[in-house]
Structures are given as structure tokens and as C-alpha cells.
Amino acid sequence: MLQCPKCGTDNLLNAIFCRGCGEKLELENLKPEAFAVNTQTKAQKIMHLVNIILGIVLTLAILVIVAGALFPASGRITAAEVTEQAQKNYKTLLIRNRSSRSVSFTNEEATALVNQQFSTYTGGKGSPTPEHVTVLFLADGDVRLILTAKLKFLSLHTSVKATPQANGSGTFTLEVKSCKLGMLPLPAGLRPKLVNNFTTIANATLERAKARIGKVTVLEGNVTIERAPIN
Structure with missing residues (x-):
């Protein structure tokens, strides 16, 4: 570097005038260290290479995680409509009566009914903002819920597998067995951030x-619900 003797500003070797004060620069102002050769030891070269490789691996890992988290869950039902029979069965379920009564719903019917009820919610939905629910009845007696929510411009798909629990007297719960965000397992501590807004709307x-x-009673693709009698 060429150091200006007047203002002390460092300038490039080919500079004619100082970029700090504008004075003409002379070759005798050249610093000796400008001619020093920057040599690296073998260990330093290896560490530099290792750092580059680690950076590449870390970048790839982050890309895989992001892609896995944003991957759309399979099995989503996006075009289900409420049929006349499904609407009738739902109204039958709501009737307060001393006698029990059984009604059945398919995956498509349950999905359409749940989203129809969700659309009546008038409160703040929060963020991530719930947009759609898919209901799938599994052969092992469990229920799979695919919860689609919007976080700014991203669509997040949370898949929840749960076992329905009913005690026969009108108390119904879902015991969550597993939860995934896209293709990635979601730890229990992070589930509330993606599920709580859906729970709030469902409760309302x-x-x-x-x-x-x-x-x-859950069978593959179908559920039969026995209405709890009023004593």
C-alpha cells in the first residue's frame, strides 16, 4: 500500500494521487509489507479446506430441512363438498335426545363438514393462520388430520395422527400419537405453535x-359415531 505522508491514508499501489487529500504520491511512500508474500502452512490450508467443506455440508443440511418442512403432506382432500346426507347426519348428531343414534361419515364428508364449521369462526385466527383441515380415518382406528396454515407467503402442512377417545357420556378427546411438519417429525415442545390456533377454532x-x-368406531375411510343420550 502507498501511505500518504500528509494525511496517512492508505492507497492502492498504482495510485497517483491520494484518495484522502488529493496530494501526489511518491514511490518512496510505499510500505515494505506490501511486498510480503502471504504464505500459509499446510495445516492452515487443510483447515481452510475443512471450513469450506463444513460450510457446504451445513448449507445442504439447511436446504434439506427447509425442503422437508415445506413438503406438502400426501392425502390432502382439497375439493370436498358437504353432501345433503352428511348435513342431515351432522344435524342428527347435534340433537339432544334421550335415545342413542348412530351416524356415519366418510373422509370427504368429515373434511367438508369440519371446514364448513371452521368458516363460521369470527375471531382472530392468529399466525400461522389456519386455512384448511383434511380428515382421514385409518384402518388401525386412528384419525389423521392434515392442518394447512399460512405463515406470511409460506404454506405449512402439519400432519397429526391421533386416537379418538369417547367415554359414552359426551366427553370426546383426541389423543395425539405423532405429529409432522411436512416430512419432518415435530417435537412435542413445538407442536403448540402450529396446532393451537386450530384447537382454538375447533373448540369455538x-x-x-x-x-x-x-x-x-373408526374404519378405513369411514367413521361411525353413536350419539350420547341425554339422561
């Missing part, structure tokens, strides 16, 4: 239906 719009459930 489906509470009457939950109180009427006495017994639940």
Missing part, C-alpha cells in the same frame, strides 16, 4: 358436536 365451532359424541 365444534364444541356442540363434541359434546354429543358417545362412541366412535
Whole structure:
């Protein structure tokens, strides 16, 4: 570097005038260290290479995690409509009666009914903002819920597998067995951030239906609900 003797500013070797004060620079102002050769030891070269490799691996790992988290869950039902029979069965479930009554719903019917009830919610939905729910009845007696929410411009798909629990007297719960965000398992500590907003809306719009459930029988693609009698 060429150091200006007047203002002390460092300038490039080919500079004619100082970029600090504008004075003409002379070759005798050249610093000796400008001619020093920057040599690295073998260990330093190896460490530099290792750092580059670690940076590449870390970048790839982050990309894999992001891609896995944003991967759309399989099995989503996006075009289900409420049929006349499904609407009739839902109204039957809500009736307060001393006698028990059984009604059945398919995956598509349950999905359409849940989203219809969700659309009646008038409160703040929070963030991530719930947009859609898919209900899938599994052969092992469990229920799979695919919760689609919007976080700014990103669509997040949380898949929850749960076992329905009903005590016969109108108390219904879902015991969560596993949870995934896209393709990635979601630790229990992080689940509330993605599930709580759905739970809030479900409690506000489906509470009457939950109180009427006495017994639940889940088969692949179908659920039969026995209405809890009023004593």
C-alpha cells in the first residue's frame, strides 16, 4: 500500500494521487509489507479446506430441512363438498335426545363438514393462520388430520395422527400419537405453535358436536359415531 505522508491514508499501489487529500504520491511512500508474500502452512490450508467443506455440508443440511418442512403432506382432500346426507347426519348428531343414534361419515364428508364449521369462526385466527383441515380415518382406528396454515407467503402442512377417545357420556378427546411438519417429525415442545390456533377454532365451532359424541368406531375411510343420550 502507498501511505500518504500528509494525511496517512492508505492507497492502492498504482495510485497517483491520494484518495484522502488529493496530494501526489511518491514511490518512496510505499510500505515494505506490501511486498510480503502471504504464505500459509499446510495445516492452515487443510483447515481452510475443512471450513469450506463444513460450510457446504451445513448449507445442504439447511436446504434439506427447509425442503422437508415445506413438503406438502400426501392425502390432502382439497375439493370436498358437504353432501345433503352428511348435513342431515351432522344435524342428527347435534340433537339432544334421550335415545342413542348412530351416524356415519366418510373422509370427504368429515373434511367438508369440519371446514364448513371452521368458516363460521369470527375471531382472530392468529399466525400461522389456519386455512384448511383434511380428515382421514385409518384402518388401525386412528384419525389423521392434515392442518394447512399460512405463515406470511409460506404454506405449512402439519400432519397429526391421533386416537379418538369417547367415554359414552359426551366427553370426546383426541389423543395425539405423532405429529409432522411436512416430512419432518415435530417435537412435542413445538407442536403448540402450529396446532393451537386450530384447537382454538375447533373448540369455538365444534364444541356442540363434541359434546354429543358417545362412541366412535373408526374404519378405513369411514367413521361411525353413536350419539350420547341425554339422561
